[in-house]
Amino acid sequence: MTVYKALTIAGSDSGGGAGIQADLKTFQELGVYGMSALTAVTAQNTLGVQGVYPIPLQGLKEQIDAIGHDLGTDTVKTGMLHSSEVIEAVSDKIRTYHFQNLVVDPVMVAKGGAKLLQDEAVEALISKLIPLATVITPNIPEAEMITQRKINTLEDKKEAAKQLIDIGAQSVVMKGGHEETNDVVDLFFDGYAFLELTSPRIQTRHTHGTGCTFSSAIAAELAKGKSLTEAVKNGKAFIRAAIEHPLGIGAGHGPTNHWAYMEQLRGVKR
Ligand SMILES: Nc1ncnc2c1ncn2[C@@H]1O[C@H](COP(=O)(O)OP(=O)(O)O)[C@@H](O)[C@H]1O
Numbered sequence: 001m002t003v004y005k006a007l008t009i010a011g012s013d014s015g016g017g018a019g020i021q022a023d024l025k026t027f028q029e030l031g032v033y034g035m036s037a038l039t040a041v042t043a044q045n046t047l048g049v050q051g052v053y054p055i056p057l058q059g060l061k062e063q064i065d066a067i068g069h070d071l072g073t074d075t076v077k078t079g080m081l082h083s084s085e086v087i088e089a090v091s092d093k094i095r096t097y098h099f100q101n102l103v104v105d106p107v108m109v110a111k112g113g114a115k116l117l118q119d120e121a122v123e124a125l126i127s128k129l130i131p132l133a134t135v136i137t138p139n140i141p142e143a144e145m146i147t148q149r150k151i152n153t154l155e156d157k158k159e160a161a162k163q164l165i166d167i168g169a170q171s172v173v174m175k176g177g178h179e180e181t182n183d184v185v186d187l188f189f190d191g192y193a194f195l196e197l198t199s200p201r202i203q204t205r206h207t208h209g210t211g212c213t214f215s216s217a218i219a220a221e222l223a224k225g226k227s228l229t230e231a232v233k234n235g236k237a238f239i240r241a242a243i244e245h246p247l248g249i250g251a252g253h254g255p256t257n258h259w260a261y262m263e264q265l266r267g268v269k270r
């Protein structure tokens with residue numbers, strides 16, 4: 001049996017909708033063995049983030065070493081990295097272990113407004129991590145912060161995507177969840193051609209963890225050997241099903257449904 005492996009380097013969301021919990025559920029659903037290195041613990045639920053507790057840097061490094069020395073991985077996804085020290089340590093480890101297929105979700109702010117990346121860390125993201133990325137998956141505010149340009153139109157998105165490639169990413173998915181259009185357009189750019197992934201905007205408040213889930217689905221598909229384009233298309237189908245069939249739990253922005261995509265494919269009901 002071939003075992004495909006994926007490592008998430010991210011923060012913990014106690015409510016289970018975002019962070020490493022969302023990543024590991026997504027890996028599992030897509031048939032990939034999930035591993036994790038925790039950067040921070042958050043006290044979090046559908047109402048927001050109540051606390052952020054960084055893991056000591058040495059503890060984070062040892063978690064990555066534990067995987068690099070023994071299990072190895074087919075893909076790495078990064079999420080909440082919190083500080084420039086964490087970004088530098090993670091970038092060093094990715095280079096040391098020659099980890100391939102790096103999906104960088106440049107998480108900065110949670111939907112409720114809590115800061116998950118310190119402002120001073122954006123520079124390290126640009127100089128250390130983005131140049132290692134197979135694909136970077138910013139939402140619009142994150143892309144604006146990294147490129148220091150306002151993004152209002154499709155042309156703006158394309159220019160920002162080109163700038164991210166110039167910084168060193170191999171490809172970009174600029175996510176359209178934060179726009180106010182009837183359709184959600186995620187723009188994929190591999191440095192050569194643009195691909196617009198368009199789907200109807202689903203009217204729901206249950207969108208907690210959409211970015212984490214989408215990027216980890218892309219990572220899982222890359223681990224299985226899918227091409228970048230296939231991985232992004234399948235990731236989009238996964239997150240779309242997960243938003244379309246919300247679990248409806250919690251009083252605020254509830255989590256997406258990580259079972260929905262495979263249930264649709266297999267016709268299994270849980
Ligand atoms: N209301 C929605 N309807 C359909 N797809 C959505 C909706 N909101 C977000 N998405 C999808 O979820 C993914 C994450 O998008 P986005 O919300 O922009 O990222 P983030 O969670 O990082 O802020 C994208 O693939 C986007 O198209």
Ligand SMILES: Cc1ncc(COP(=O)(O)OP(=O)(O)O)c(N)n1
Nearest residue numbers: 011018019110111208209210211212
């Ligand atoms: C621990 C942790 N990591 C990342 C996020 C952000 O997740 P995202 O998918 O962008 O979803 P929202 O939080 O914006 O709903 C998080 N909240 N917690």
